[in-house]
Amino acid sequence: MLTVEALEAAYGDSRILFGIDLSVGQGEVVTLLGRNGMGKTTTVKSIFGMLKPRAGRISINGTDLTGAEPHRVAHAGLGLVPEGRQIFPTLSVEENLRATARPGKWDLAKIYGLFPRLEERRRNMGNQLSGGEQQMLAIGRALMTNPRLVVLDEATEGLAPLIRADIWACLERLKAEGEAILVIDKNVDALCRFADRHVVIEKGRIVWTGSTADILATPDVKNRFLHV
Numbered sequence: 663m664l665t666v667e668a669l670e671a672a673y674g675d676s677r678i679l680f681g682i683d684l685s686v687g688q689g690e691v692v693t694l695l696g697r698n699g700m701g702k703t704t705t706v707k708s709i710f711g712m713l714k715p716r717a718g719r720i721s722i723n724g725t726d727l728t729g730a731e732p733h734r735v736a737h738a739g740l741g742l743v744p745e746g747r748q749i750f751p752t753l754s755v756e757e758n759l760r761a762t763a764r765p766g767k768w769d770l771a772k773i774y775g776l777f778p779r780l781e782e783r784r785r786n787m788g789n790q791l792s793g794g795e796q797q798m799l800a801i802g803r804a805l806m807t808n809p810r811l812v813v814l815d816e817a818t819e820g821l822a823p824l825i826r827a828d829i830w831a832c833l834e835r836l837k838a839e840g841e842a843i844l845v846i847d848k849n850v851d852a853l854c855r856f857a858d859r860h861v862v863i864e865k866g867r868i869v870w871t872g873s874t875a876d877i878l879a880t881p882d883v884k885n886r887f888l889h890v
Contacts, residue, residue, distance in 0.1 A: 671715050683868055743797075745815040749796050749800055759773060793825070830852045850888060862888070
């Protein structure tokens with residue numbers, strides 16, 4: 663689904679990424695872990711064409727899309743739930759969901775089945791929603807593009823524990839339905855309940871990769887790189 667090879671990126675003269683390698687296969691859930699400022703969001707921006715890589719290769723389903731414009735990346739099958747949600751504040755819930763919709767299995771009825779709260783609030787403007795409701799809407803909006811791979815940047819940041827639990831339950835359901843997911847978050851224990859593989863980034867470099875069984879058996883990974 664997604665292959666990133668030897669990716670390098672910078673903001674001006676400040677290099678951020680140094681040879682990032684990661685991949686997500688069909689139906690696989692992969693996490694990108696690391697402390698703040700280690701390069702996780704820069705990796706996402708590079709994948710989606712919001713930041714042009716300095717070197718490396720990004721391919722989606724075998725097609726080289728390194729440095730492609732964001733709309734080409736979206737048409738190739740990637741859906742993004744961005745950091746900070748970035749929903750349309752002056753559109754209703756339903757208008758947000760319809761704004762970027764593409765034909766496929768994810769439609770309004772299925773989104774409302776996943777998030778009943780959104781159906782209750784479907785006529786409310788985006789800026790009238792709580793933070794948790796906005797995150798549900800951001801996930802729903804990404805799914806309405808019917809992507810082959812969903813990328814969630816800071817999936818539960820700033821959310822109350824009960825809302826976090828709702829988001830984790832949503833991701834577990836998506837995995838059960840065979841969705842491919844790349845998820846960035848800090849809650850390693852929750853991620854280990856449903857993720858297949860984990861990739862740890864430290865100062866713009868991949869420092870550890872392994873399965874859920876591997877990370878559970880290696881507490882030093884969390885202590886050294888995640889401080890959890």
